[in-house]
Amino acid sequence: MSVQDPQSQPWPGDRAILFVHGIGNAQPGDYTPLVQQLQAILGAEAQSIAIYFLYYDVIDQAVADKIHANVLFTQLVNVIRQNYDGSALGNVAASFGGDVIWPVLVAEARLAIRTALVAQLLQITRDGTSSGVRTNDQRVSIIAHSMGNFHTYEALSYAAATPTSGLSPASSGFVLDNLIMMASPVQLIRYVGTALGGAVPQQSTIYSVSRPSLDIPSETTPSGIVVPCARRTVAITGNLDPVGGYLLRKQLDWAYMKLPGQTTFIDQEQLASVNGSESLTLVNILQSALQNGGPPTITPNNPHDWGQYVQRHAADLKGWLA
Amino acid sequence: MRRAVRAASVMLYLCATPLIAQEPAPFTLRDVFVNLRAAADRVNFASSNAASDAHMRALESYFDRVRLLDASLGQVIDVYVGRAMDLPTIAGWNRDRWSVGIVDSITTVRLIANGELYPMLRDKLPKSARDSLWPPLDTLQDKLTAVQLAANKDNLRRFFIKYGPDAPRLNAAEVLLNYVAQLWIPGFLPSVNGRPTPNELVATYRTTDLTATRGTSGPFQARVVTSAQLGLRRYNFGVDCGTGRFADLLRPCQQSAGGFLVGRGDTPLNNPWQLRHRGGVYWARGKYHVGAIFGSDRQFVFGVDQQLLPYIF
Secondary structure: OOOOOOOOOOOOOOEEEEEEOOOOOOOOOOOHHHHHHHHHHHHHHHHHEEEEEEOOHHHHHHHHHHHOOHHHHHHHHHHHHOOOOOOHHHHHHHHHHHHHHHHHHOHHHHHHHHHHHHHHHHHHHHHHHHOOOOHHHOEEEEEEEOHHHHHHHHHHHHHHHOHHHOOOOOOOOOOEEEEEEEOOOHHHHHHHHHHHHHHOOOHHHOHHHHOOOOOOOEEEOOOOOEEEOEEEEEEEEEOOOOOOOEEOOEEOOOOOOOOOOOEEEEEOOOOOOEOOEHHHHHHHHHHHHHHHOOOOOOOOOOOOOHHHHHHHOHHHHHHHHO | OHHHHHHHHHHHHHHHHHHHOOOOOOOEHHHHHHHHHHHHHHOOHHHHOHHHHHHHHHHHHHHHHOOOOOOEHHHHHHHHOOOOOOHHHHHHOOHHHOOHHHHHHHHHHHHHHHHHHHHHHHHHOOHHHHHHHOHHHHHHHHHHHHHHHHHHHHHHHHHHHHHOOOOOOOOHHHHHHHHHHHHHOOOOOOOOOOOOOOEEEEEEEEEEEEEEEEOOOOOEEEEEEEEEEEEEEEEOOOOOOOOOOOHHHHOOOEEEEEEEEEOOOOOOOOOHHHOOOEEEEEEEEOOEEEEEEOOOOOEEEEEEOOOOOOOOO
């Protein structure tokens, strides 16, 4: 376990894609199948795109090893659980949500991940300029999943609020081509962070919690031009995905992310139900995902599965990233 | 004598600097404004955005007044990100001019240039024209991203000193204490830019410390004692911490000090709640610590920091 230098590579064209993963104990290379999946979708286009993948679980793991993060995790789950009914599905959905967002309670963990993401974005834009593409002309897209959306949102908010970061949309000219958020728990975290109130250390550094409203990060020029961090912001979630703010096809207003200006997709997910009960099936799937603990696995029936989100939006992704 | 040597060194450095600095005419802030004006003229920026055009020209006059216009872009970025200036920078211009106003003004120039003017250039001028106008702005951005990338990497390096495999593990009491300290005590939170705090509270219970005592007539005998520590740990985030021979003693990545308690007798596995009979102070460097017990029964205690049962003691 050590400091990992950000991934660096020459750009074959003017485009780059950064993947930011979600929950799991992902090691570098674990998501190679997902990258190959996107490359297959893009076809020959993929050859002209520099693809990056940020693996940050080493940070979460270091914190978990040092401070026994389960103590905080339990507290978090209890807050989430208050909003579900007392059913088995409600309990496991709360545990699933807590498993996703516990780093929120550890200021140095979440700031370290934000730092790693900012460093990776800085390296990406420097790779672009080294390859002859000016920052203002670079076409960088981020595809984030699950908790990766929170870290991405925080990094982009920090960049937009900090002109000296080198990544601010107006003052640095660093505007993403696409910000594609799949199964985002940003609103869920905003709710839980607000509910925990003063129990969250340094809440002021969590933009998604401390801001009066949840908006697309942006910077304003002296003439009043609002420059968003991305030209296109897409939010996709499945209607069976509790992390994305849905429980058994019902949208949970307190957990579903609605950024003004986002392009929204609600995927109609299907389960091969056990004994005719979708609820029981969902409990089993979420429970097995919780017990997994190892590297993320592609489970076709998991409504939170990243690969399924990518597959369902293959044509969209090809259009957005072209 | 030392003062004279130091003064001579500074003089030598100042004299040698022009010889060392062989870079071919680095861009200055004046170059940025010259090119911005040229770009603005090419797209008639004054007619489409008169306020920002006037603002930009006023800022050029401002930087001229504070004598920053001829500073190299490396020096400008040092001021912009609040990095300590090097000696030539300090010698080159007036430190009194280093103010928040300068930082805000640089931001405003960048906002107008990248947020308002460049989109017009992209719409109206071919790439070759943009390439001839933008190099000073590209250099400014390049130097900023280089400095910030290094700063972010350094923050991560510090994080892994504090949370890496060689860092002390916290027990449940310490997790709770440090969590509460983060909420209530200044100095226990990371910086808003993500730099970890070097401070950590210590509250340990150790069953394997050693002491040496002499019986009524016999020689010194080593005994295992139970101890408790309550103190403050400070991390040393120096780039060479934990390196070299005897790193824990000579260049430790953390040390701590505070109060030290042992039980009534020199026995292992005492109840932690009964460790209040004898007290003193302790000092730890790396994973080693020594404690001194005060009172009529003075003793020295030595130990190694290691959790026998994870998260407990």
